[in-house]
């Protein structure tokens with residue numbers, strides 16, 4: 001759908017409501033990179049601890065423990081950093097990225113961090129600085145967010161990134177089906193419109209015939 005993969009470097013927003021497949025797609029991408037010798041770093045905040053995510057993901061065929069042991073895919077939890085101020089939180093994220101020097105980074109999800117900063121009115125500045133850092137660092141950074149279509153149009157996140165992918169799970173005529181849509185992808189042509197996807201033990205795949 002995006003002519004051979006994410007542009008390098010780039011920052012991609014992967015948006016969708018809970019259960020639409022954001023974590024699956026993001027981590028599937030880290031393992032795809034690892035199979036080509038890249039390093040991937042998965043950073044999570046409070047909503048799901050790292051061990052829970054890893055336990056759920058290890059049932060997928062793309063999950064490869066060897067890559068984890070070799071350090072080609074690393075899972076880290078920055079829940080502790082959330083109690084600190086945004087500046088310190090940014091420093092912790094930056095340090096982790098510099099320490100691992102990954103080609104692919106996933107921040108999954110950004111939503112609890114933003115919610116926490118909201119009451120202090122510090123979300124904008126944090127998002128701005130985090131995204132600016134990720135874009136300047138030189139990697140493919142995928143940031144997931146619990147958002148609906150309507151939220152995306154007005155979000156700073158969508159405005160700041162090079163690409164936006166939306167996963168959805170609408171009910172239409174009493175049937176729920178899963179979709180993936182590429183809303184924006186700078187520097188490459190892409191298939192437009194919602195595409196039906198399947199989630200199986202192999203992860204997420206766009207349905208055959210619709211590619």
Ligand SMILES: Nc1ncnc2c1ncn2[C@@H]1O[C@H](COP(=O)(O)OP(=O)(O)O)[C@@H](O)[C@H]1O
Nearest residue numbers: 016017018019020021022023024025199200201
């Ligand atoms: N092995 C599997 N086969 C089919 N569907 C699966 C499988 N594992 C997970 N899923 C589906 O993937 C969804 C979870 O995706 P997840 O990546 O956690 O979503 P999100 O991060 O957007 O909340 C579940 O709701 C379930 O429908």
Ligand SMILES: [Mg+2]
Nearest residue numbers: 022023024108
């Ligand atoms: Mg998730």
